[in-house]
Amino acid sequence: MTPPRRASVLRPTTELTAAVDAVPEAIEGEAAIGIRTSGPPPLAPTTGEPTVVWVHANLPGAVAPPASFACTVDDATRWAKDGPPAWLHRRRLDGVLVQYGADSPAAVRRAARALRERLAPTDVAGLRDMARAWGSDALLTATSRLTGQRAPTFADLARALSRSDDPEATRLARLCWALEHL
């Protein structure tokens, strides 16, 4: 049956990107130097969704999730060791999810874990690095107050931010409490 008006499709179209063969040469701080990439241009970050990197072993029948960047074990291992390509490095601040198929071999899982630790650190040092990359002094000060080995929660961040009189820290603390209850 044809709708009478504005018959737009509800479901978003899925987009499956080709494998990315980016070969990073050096990463220095937040600036990527001399990066040589041969992969496709990254997706424009307008979808509200985080970037998904899907690690695979080039086995037949493997299908990457829609709108993810496929990445071989070798690429993932290299990126974890030497640093990701510039476009991916830039996106880690807005969240990069590293995923693999449920039936992936151990090599894929190991490579994905290593890349995840590089791109999406959850420990205090990693968050401090992210705060520095964001350029948020309030958050940088707050992360310097965090101690312990476990990954800080939003509530931990909110409490650390609340210890400052900086209005921006107060605002971010409120947003952290909101996210704690999302």
Next chain:
Amino acid sequence: MPCLLAASDDRTHKSVSPPGERIAILALQRLGDVLTAARITDALSRRRSTATVEVVHWDATGQAAALLPGVAARHPLPFRGLRRRARAHAIAPLRVLSGHLDAIVGGRGFDRVINLSSTRFACWLAPTLLAPGGTICGPSIDDVGRYTASHPAIEYLNDWGVDTARNTFAHQDLLSLAAGVRMAGFAGLRDGGGRRSGPIVVHPFGSERAKDWRTPDDWRQLVGRLGALFGHPCVLVGSPADAEALAHIARGTNAKVATWPLAACIALLDDATGLVSVDTVAIHLAAMLGCPNVVLRQGPARGLAFVAGPAALCVDAEADVATVDEVITLAERHFSPAPLPLAADPAWAVRLRVREAFRDDHGYLALRTPAWCNTDPMWSWAIDDRSDVAWRAAWRASFSGEVPAPAILETLLGGTGRFDAARLDALLRSPNPLGSAVRRAGGNRSAA
């Protein structure tokens, strides 16, 4: 058919930075709940003191937000995106949320934030949208982490509104009251009225399985017989995810399946003879278009919380769920322009609670057993209806900061409805001013 979007856009073409209040409606809710904000956005946008009304909503409810009248800007927040980013690291969703809020607030902030959601997320978020000196209507959490209701209606909503037995108000009315919007005065989204000659629309699946009515085979039987009764095939509506299940129901009935966006469903419901639905977004859309609807309500959907509008006939499963025959009889009665006689059926009256929605003298949505149900005035449903009236009167006075009349307090203390004991017990333990008044009245009664 009204041109809703055009009407909305017309009001957006105001001069740059007009004087007056910049108002944010925080509608971080589900589709149907977002639709019920229409009365608030419409009323506020018509006030001389209003510069702009803007809606902050989840990206998944963009279709409902697009239908709200009088809205100058709609700001979607990425619910799924925030949750998925939180799986990467804590700073990712924080940075994205902060960026969205910066873009929404701009340099000025909002003079008034109306929060329509009681979630802690929304309560923490609401104050971040405020301009210095601005006010919040609805629930929020203050700078030292205390919950603030801001209005007695919101206190009631949180303490009583979630209990189907105790609550006697529609949530949308309580939220409108807290937003300072008159109960009456919203004509809905349909221009002019006129006869309805379209098909019967059927929405079988809600957002929760607990709200479902019977089996797909029963729906098929219902759809086939309703189509034959009213002379043209029914139209089955639902989300694209339900397309296969809807096609299964439609098989062999000549019914059509339409998994359309909400805006497209407006044209369908605007001319539809009626809607048969479980408790879901379709009833709210039908209510705004004045489309008569029979709502088959189970479990948490019963009670007064989710009454969509005066065009609804609510069929609540009490001892058992309504049968196909009963739904057809009720639909025929409710959708026919001329009243049809309805045979008395004692078995039916015991098993189901059938109530029609209406706006009471104060403009609040309410439910009552219709006169044509042939219910014995001493039957429990009728007693419960009278109990609801008394409790609504008491709370209404309390919302205005008044003490209810002694006769009303006496009625509360001597109520014999099914829910009276539980309501009174909760009220006697409540620190609410109405609780104090009832305790005093109870003490006087004992002394006498």
